[in-house]
Every structure is written in structure tokens, then in C-alpha cells.
Amino acid sequence: MDFATVIQILDSAVRLMTPLLLACLAGLFSERSGIFDIGLEGKMLMAAFASAAAAAVTGNVWIGLAAGVAGSAALSLVHGAASITFRGNQLISGVAINFLASGLTVLLGQTWFGLGGRTPALDGAARFAEWQLPFAAQIAPVPVIGPLYADVLSGHTPLVYVALLAVPATWWLLYRTRFGLRLRAVGENPASVDTAGVSVTRLRWTAIAITGLLTGLAGAYLATGLSAGFVKEMSAGRGYIALAALIFANWRPWRALGATFLFGLMEAVANRFPGIDLGPFTVPSMFMNALPYILTVIILAGFIGRATPPRAGGEPYVKES
Amino acid sequence: MTFLKSLLAGGATLALTATGALAEPALIFDLGGKFDKSFNEAAYAGAQRWADETGGTYKELEMQSEAQREQALRRLAETGANPIVTTGFAFADVLNQVAPDYPDTRFVIIDTVVEQPNVQSVVYNEPEGSYLAGILAGMASKSGTAGFIGGMDIPLIHKFRCGFAQGFMAARPDGKVVTNFTGTTPAAWNDPVKGAELARAQIAQGADVIYAAAGGTGIGVLQAAADEGILSVGVDSNQNHLHPGKVLTSVLKRVDNSVYDAFKAGTAVEPGVKVMDLKSDGVGLAMDDNNKPLITAEMTAAVDDAKAKIIAGETKVHDYMTDNACPVE
Numbered sequence: 001m002d003f004a005t006v007i008q009i010l011d012s013a014v015r016l017m018t019p020l021l022l023a024c025l026a027g028l029f030s031e032r033s034g035i036f037d038i039g040l041e042g043k044m045l046m047a048a049f050a051s052a053a054a055a056a057v058t059g060n061v062w063i064g065l066a067a068g069v070a071g072s073a074a075l076s077l078v079h080g081a082a083s084i085t086f087r088g089n090q091l092i093s094g095v096a097i098n099f100l101a102s103g104l105t106v107l108l109g110q111t112w113f114g115l116g117g118r119t120p121a122l123d124g125a126a127r128f129a130e131w132q133l134p135f136a137a138q139i140a141p142v143p144v145i146g147p148l149y150a151d152v153l154s155g156h157t158p159l160v161y162v163a164l165l166a167v168p169a170t171w172w173l174l175y176r177t178r179f180g181l182r183l184r185a186v187g188e189n190p191a192s193v194d195t196a197g198v199s200v201t202r203l204r205w206t207a208i209a210i211t212g213l214l215t216g217l218a219g220a221y222l223a224t225g226l227s228a229g230f231v232k233e234m235s236a237g238r239g240y241i242a243l244a245a246l247i248f249a250n251w252r253p254w255r256a257l258g259a260t261f262l263f264g265l266m267e268a269v270a271n272r273f274p275g276i277d278l279g280p281f282t283v284p285s286m287f288m289n290a291l292p293y294i295l296t297v298i299i300l301a302g303f304i305g306r307a308t309p310p311r312a313g314g315e316p317y318v319k320e321s
Numbered sequence: 322m323t324f325l326k327s328l329l330a331g332g333a334t335l336a337l338t339a340t341g342a343l344a345e346p347a348l349i350f351d352l353g354g355k356f357d358k359s360f361n362e363a364a365y366a367g368a369q370r371w372a373d374e375t376g377g378t379y380k381e382l383e384m385q386s387e388a389q390r391e392q393a394l395r396r397l398a399e400t401g402a403n404p405i406v407t408t409g410f411a412f413a414d415v416l417n418q419v420a421p422d423y424p425d426t427r428f429v430i431i432d433t434v435v436e437q438p439n440v441q442s443v444v445y446n447e448p449e450g451s452y453l454a455g456i457l458a459g460m461a462s463k464s465g466t467a468g469f470i471g472g473m474d475i476p477l478i479h480k481f482r483c484g485f486a487q488g489f490m491a492a493r494p495d496g497k498v499v500t501n502f503t504g505t506t507p508a509a510w511n512d513p514v515k516g517a518e519l520a521r522a523q524i525a526q527g528a529d530v531i532y533a534a535a536g537g538t539g540i541g542v543l544q545a546a547a548d549e550g551i552l553s554v555g556v557d558s559n560q561n562h563l564h565p566g567k568v569l570t571s572v573l574k575r576v577d578n579s580v581y582d583a584f585k586a587g588t589a590v591e592p593g594v595k596v597m598d599l600k601s602d603g604v605g606l607a608m609d610d611n612n613k614p615l616i617t618a619e620m621t622a623a624v625d626d627a628k629a630k631i632i633a634g635e636t637k638v639h640d641y642m643t644d645n646a647c648p649v650e
Contacts, residue, residue, distance in 0.1 A: 008525040012518055019514075106354075116356025118537075121544070121563065227513040228544050231537040232354070236512040271515070271522045274501055286474075286505055 003147070009268045010152045015226060017264030018156075018163045019044070019218045023242035024249065024256045025163075025170050026214035032174065032251060033207035034187040034312040036090040039079055039097030040215055041239025047072035047219025049105035052119040052230035053112065055126040061224050064126065065159075068223070069216030075101060076212030084204045087316030098239075106232045119223075119230040128157035128225040157225040159217055166214065170253040183207060187310030190317040200317045215239075244296040247307050263292045346371075346584045347380040347402035349393055351409030352507070355383050359536060359557040360576060364408045364431070367577030371584040379584065390415040398423040404441075404590045406583050407431065408576065410477065416440060427590045429583045431576060432477075434594055442594045443579045448484030448638045449631055450572040450604035451532070453624050454554050455488020457606070458530040460620050461552055461569055462489075465496040468528035470519050470542050472535035473509040474502040476642050481534040481556070481572070483647035484638055490649045492623070497650070499523045503538050513541025520545035520553075530554065530569060543568060552615065559607040569615055571607040578603065600632045 023040045030037040050071030055064025075097050082093035106117030113119055133154035140150035174180035182203055186193045190200045222238075223230045245263055249255035269276075270288030300307050348368045350361045368379055380402050382393050394415060397405050403426050407416065410433035420428050420437040427439050434442040458467045467489050471478040486498045501519045503509035516538035520531055524546075531546050532554040533539035539556060540563070546553035547564035555561065555571035579597060583590050597603020606624065608616065630636040639648050 005525070008522070012521060016518060110356070114356065116354045116362070118356070118540075121540075222514055227517055227541045229513075229540070231511055231513045231540055233508065233511045234513055234537075236508050236515065267515075268518070268522075271501065271519050272525075285502075289504065 003144075005272070007147045007151050009265070009272050010148075011155075012268035012271065013261060013265040014152060014156060014160060015264075016267050017260045018160045019221050019226070019238050020242045020245055020260040020263055021163045021257060022159075022166065022214050022218035022221065023239055024245045024260050025166055025253065026211040026218065027243055027246045028170065028249075028251055028253060028256060029183070029207045029214070030211040031246065031313055032187045032310055033183050033204045034190060034310055034315070034317070035079075035083055035204055035208060036094065036314045037079065037211060038091060038094035038240075038243060039075065039101075040211075040242055041235055041237065042094075042098035042101030043072040043075045043212065043215035044219040044222065044239050045098075045105055045233070045235040046075050046101040047216040048223035048234055049101075049109060049119070049219075049230045051216075051220035052122065052223035053109070055122050055224050056113070056120045056229065059124070059126050061122075061126055061128050064224050065217070065220045068220035069213055072216035072219055073209065073212035076208050076215075080205055080208040083316060084201055084208070087318065090314055090316075102233060105230070109230065109232070117230075117232040122224060122228040126224070127228050128159065128221075130155050131158055131161070157221070159221040159225050162217060163221075164257075167253050167257045170256075174253065179203075179206075184310075187312055190312050191320075194317075194319060200319075204317075218242075241292050244292050247296050247309075248292075248299055250305070250307060251310065266291050344401065344403050344588060345378060345380055346587065347382070347397045347405045348580060349397070349405065349407045349412070350381065350383045351407075351411060352384050352387075355381075357536065359539075359560075360574070361408055363558050363574065363576035364406070364580045367580030368406075368584060370577065371581050375585075377584075387411075391419060394419045394428075395422075398426045403427055403588050404429055404583055404586075406580055408580075409433075427588055427592070429579075429590055431579055437592075439592055441583065441590050441592050443583075444594065444596055445574045445604050446596060446598035446638075446640075447480050447572070447574065447604060448487070448640050449599045450574070450606065451481050451484030451534075452488035452491075452631070452636075452638045453599075453606050453627060454532060454570055454572045455485040455490070456492045456623055456627050457488075457570055457616070457620055458485070458532065458552075458554060459489045459492025459496060460617075460623060461615065462493065462496065462530045464527045464529045465493050466499060466527040466529065467496065468499045468520065468523035468526075468531035469501070470516060470523070470531060470533045470535055470539070471500070471502045472504075472538050473507060474505050476645060478502070478534055479645075479647070480641040481532075483641040483649075485532050485554075486647060486649045487638055488627070491627070499526050499528050503535055510536035510538060512538050513544070516541030517545035521549065524549050524551060532556070532572075534572075555607070559609065561607050561609055561611040565611040566614055568612060570612055573605050573607050575603050575605070599628055 047068035051064040051068030054067030055061050082088040083090040109117040136150040136154040140146045186203045245259040248259040270285040274285045276283040406429040408431045413433045416435045429441045431443045469482045520542045529551045533542035534556045543553045547567040552569040557574050560571045561568045
């Protein structure tokens with residue numbers, strides 16, 4: 001394996017990591033506030049559809065992005081209403097959102113475009129173009145660092161950089177602001193937050209709104225950044241892998257970056273080498289694709305490290321009266 | 322009381338429709354959906370052509386889940402639809418159970434074989450069509466490396482790959498074909514993001530013509546190929562128009578012709594196996610204005626020559642499904 005191949009795999013890993021990272025951070029906000037969200041998949045799918053549809057009609061990718069965020073935020077509202085306001089079961093609400101998104105995207109797509117749930121192919125200004133980072137051309141000839149900067153880091157669509165910047169932003173918000181302290185507290189012990197005179201409901205709604213925004217970006221990246229248009233079920237389980245990454249990352253932002261990059265890297269390696277020949281036996285690509293789930297199960301079982309989910313997660317908060 | 326009335330009325334209407342619809346043909350689309358720009362859409366086009374030409378009407382049903390298959394077949398058979406055309410190999414098991422219960426109804430299954438006295442099985446010789454595409458790819462390729470991206474990893478898709486690889490090797494004996502499959506679950510048919518990523522990985526390995534037999538995933542493959550400035554080959558329906566000048570050709574399975582023929586034959590559909598190959602124009606390559614600039618006279622001649630040889634039986638295109646092996650890598 002030569003250096004060019006390594007660069008190519010890393011480049012691919014960054015692209016594959018981005019939707020996972022955005023969705024993982026989205027789940028982080030929601031779950032840290034005590035709301036389980038298995039509807040990440042559905043929200044991504046809805047955002048992918050809304051962004052592709054709006055971009056196809058207007059020819060402007062930024063309008064598409066806004067529509068994608070709006071679509072995903074709308075489903076977040078449903079989740080919030082069901083699980084915060086009406087204190088319903090968060091898992092059931094999440095499953096319902098996944099089903100709703102899966103059906104609604106195809107139905108609307110077929111009604112509007114008549115392409116079997118597909119949106120028209122996007123081109124030109126309706127897609128995200130690749131950004132070259134400053135000095136990429138100048139640094140490129142430098143050995144090792146040059147290709148790493150010019151090929152792996154530079155030359156992605158803007159949402160990749162948004163995702164990368166979202167990691168320190170999330171860290172700062174969670175660990176360096178009053179809002180973050182309260183958010184973490186509300187996921188551990190909502191009663192104490194309530195006693196301190198802070199509204200649990202409001203905090204959780206805010207977290208859900210941020211989740212909607214981030215899944216919106218993830219979905220829009222799938223449809224307008226990585227591909228050029230919406231195809232039914234195009235999220236293809238990435239919302240669930242993001243959840244696995246969230247557990248893998250132990251609900252922490254920097255580790256989320258590491259976990260999603262690892263998962264992206266595994267997929268990139270599996271794409272590049274469908275069967276890895278280890279002499280006596282060959283590792284099939286299916287194994288590489290299953291590895292994120294296998295690792296998550298191992299972690300959940302407590303063999304490596306320990307998963308410590310927010311303690312109040314999954315339970316609606318009922319004020320004692 | 323009123324409820325009972327409406328129930329009765331509903332039943333009466335149903336009965337009326339049932340008798341009125343006697344011998345109306347029916348078409349069932351598989352899970353890919355009617356407008357998949359591929360297999361099912363070709364079936365729809367054939368049915369529509371029949372309807373336009375004869376002014377007749379037909380019933381249609383789109384599968385939403387695996388569980389509906391038997392119910393859908395039985396319901397159509399009971400309303401008197403005849404013949405009933407189903408698209409997709411996934412209907413085979415269900416049809417085997419349902420067909421004996423309706424001996425007077427003729428069924429047509431496309432893409433697989435069901436041995437029942439009232440079933441016509443239409444199968445396509447995909448390797449032959451893919452072989453021709455392989456020859457074109459071999460002549461268009463500068464690097465001598467072609468890519469193949471399949472959807473779900475099943476023998477049927479290996480069949481496409483094997484035909485393509487044989488054609489490619491015939492044109493470029495020193496060449497190689499890089500192969501990837503998207504996945505092992507039905508989700509592999511609808512993952513354009515992964516399709517694009519696989520295409521990029523193949524381009525990095527030198528591939529400059531990529532053949533995608535992967536349903537909705539193929540949309541991503543064709544897109545990535547067009548973005549990276551290399552050629553691609555579409556499948557099932559004519560996909561040349563998706564990226565004019567960037568799609569070398571599409572391997573056609575003339576599902577439309579089969580549906581049209583079945584509808585036209587009506588209740589007189591011949592039971593048995595009907596193999597659609599190059600000879601019967603059941604498979605072929607899409608040539609239109611979109612890919613005209615890419616096809617040289619030399620290529621046309623080579624394809625025509627290969628086609629004539631296959632029809633004459635001089636060239637044998639190996640079918641992967643006969644022994645689950647491919648003579649070329």
C-alpha cells in the first residue's frame with residue numbers, strides 16, 4: 001500500500017465521517033439533555049429530501065440547506081412534543097419518526113416530481129462545490145504534510161468544515177457555558193435543575209432544536225454534498241451508526257470525532273479493499289461494514305471501557321406536586 | 322344500520338368491478354417502485370405502450386413490503402385479471418404457491434423461472450448484453466482498467482459482472498476489472514452515497530469506465546463518474562440521458578417488450594420458459610443522441626461483429642449462475 005492510497009482512503013474517510021459526525025453530535029445534545037433519539041435516521045432522511053427538493057426547484061443549494069434544516073427541525077418538534085410536552089415514550093416516538101420520514105419523503109417526492117420518490121439530479125449552483133483551503137496549492141508539494149493538507153483536509157464541501165468546527169463548539173458549549181452545565185445536569189438529575197429554578201422543559205426543547213439543526217446539516221450533506229439529489233432511503237442506516245458512535249464516544253464531543261472518523265475509516269478501507277488478504281484467510285468487506293456495530297456491542301457489554309449514558313435518559317420528567 | 326348499508330353497497334360495487342374487469346391484464350411492480358428509472362419503469366413503459374396502442378386498460382399494483390406479495394397476487398387473480406405479470410425474482414416462491422390455485426389464470430414472471438402449467442417465465446440473458454458493454458468499455462478505456470459496482474451481493478448480479486468482464490477482456494486481454502459490491506442487504510440498492518464513494522475508490526485504482534448494476538445506488542455511481550470526468554455504463558433502462566456525453570451506454574433488458582408481448586397475447590400467453598437474448602432483441606445496448614459522440618465507427622463495428630458471433634453461437638458468453646464461477650477475473 002503506497003502513500004497515495006493512504007491519502008485517498010483518508011480523504012474518503014473524511015467524506016464518510018461527516019454525516020456520521022453531524023448526526024452523532026445531534027444525538028449528543030439530545031441524549032445529554034435526557035431525551036433518547038433513535039429518530040436521527042428519519043430526521044436525516046427528511047432533511048436530505050427537503051434539501052434536495054428545495055435545491056432542485058430553486059437551483060440554490062443554500063436555500064436547499066435551509067429547507068433541509070427546516071424539514072429535520074419539523075420532525076424534531078414532533079419528537080419534542082411527544083416526549084417532552086406529552087411525556088410519551090421516547091423510543092416509540094423515535095421509531096415513529098423513522099417510519100414517517102421513510103414514507104413521507106417518497107410520497108411527497110412522487111407527488112411533486114413524479115420520479116418515483118427521487119428528486120431531479122442537481123447540478124451547478126444547486127450542489128455544494130468543493131472548497132480549496134487557503135494555500136492548499138502552495139503546501140501541496142511539501143512531502144507528507146502537503147498531501148495531507150491539500151488532499152485530505154482541503155477540497156471538501158463547506159459542510160465538512162462546519163462539522164469539524166461543530167466539535168470544539170459543542171465542547172465549549174457543554175463544558176464552558178452555563179447552558180452546557182445545566183444541559184448536562186438535566187440529563188443526569190432533572191429534579192435538581194428544577195429545584196434550582198431552571199425550566200427542565202425549556203432546556204430539553206433547546207437541546208432538541210439543536211438536534212434538529214445538526215441532523216438537518218447531516219441530511220443536506222448527504223443529498224447536496226456527497227450525492228446530487230435524493231434517492232429513497234438514501235440515509236441507509238447512517239443514523240443508527242451515528243448512535244453506535246455516540247455510545248462508542250461515551251457521549252463526549254471529542255471522542256465523537258474520533259469514533260465517527262474510525263467508523264468512516266473502516267468503511268473507506270472496506271470500499272478500497274473488498275477482501276483484505278491476511279495470508280491464511282481473507283477478511284470480507286461485510287466484516288468491515290459490521291465492525292462499528294460489533295465494537296459498540298463489545299463496549300456496551302463492558303469488555304473495553306464502560307458506557308455511562310446520561311442517567312435520566314429516556315425518562316420523561318414529571319414535576320412532583 | 323347506515324354502516325351496514327354502506328358495507329353492502331361497497332360489496333356490490335366490488336362485485337360489479339370484478340365482473341366488469343374480466344380478462345383485464347394486470348401488472349405488479351416489485352419493491353424498487355414503479356418509477357425506479359430502471360427495471361420496473363421499463364415494465365410500466367411496456368404496459369403503457371400496450372394501453373396506448375389498443376386503448377385497453379390494465380390493473381397495476383406496487384409492492385410496499387415483502388408481506389404483501391401473496392395477498393396482492395391472490396386479490397388480482399380473484400378480480401379476474403388475466404394475464405397477471407409480475408416483475409422481479411422475488412415473486413418466485415409466492416407464485417409457486419398461488420398459481421396452482423387459479424388454473425384458469427395465466428401468470429407471467431419476469432426475471433426468474435417458475436415451473437407451473439399456467440406460468441410463463443421470462444428470463445434475460447444479461448451476460449450477453451453485459452458482454453457487448455464490456456467490449457465497448459474495453460475500447461473506450463485508456464487505462465485498461467474498468468470498474469464494476471454491483472448492488473446486493475447475489476449471484477444474479479455476479480452474472481452481470483461476469484458478462485461484462487468477459488467482454489472487457491476480449492477487447493483488452495491485458496486489462497483488469499475492479500469489482501465492488503455495495504452490500505448484502507436490500508439497502509444496498511438505495512445507497513447513492515456509498516455508490517459514489519465506491520466509484521471514487523475505483524477511479525483511484527485506475528478505472529476509467531465503471532459499470533453499475535446497482536439500482537438506486539447506481540445513480541450515485543454515474544454521478545461520481547461524471548463528476549470525475551470518466552465514463553460509466555448504465556443498466557436495465559436507458560440511463561444515457563442522466564449525464565449526456567458521460568454515460569458510455571446502458572445495458573438494456575427489454576422488460577418493456579416482454580410486458581407488451583404478454584399483454585398483447587392476453588389470455589393466450591404461452592406457459593413455459595421464454596429466454597430473451599440478443600437474438601430475440603431481449604437484451605441490448607442503448608445507443609442514442611446522448612452517447613453518440615462517445616461511440617466511434619470502430620466500436621459500432623466491433624459490437625455488431627460480437628453480436629453476430631454470439632447469435633451465430635461462435636462466441637459463448639459464460640453464465641455465472643450455471644456454475645457460480647467466472648472464467649475471467
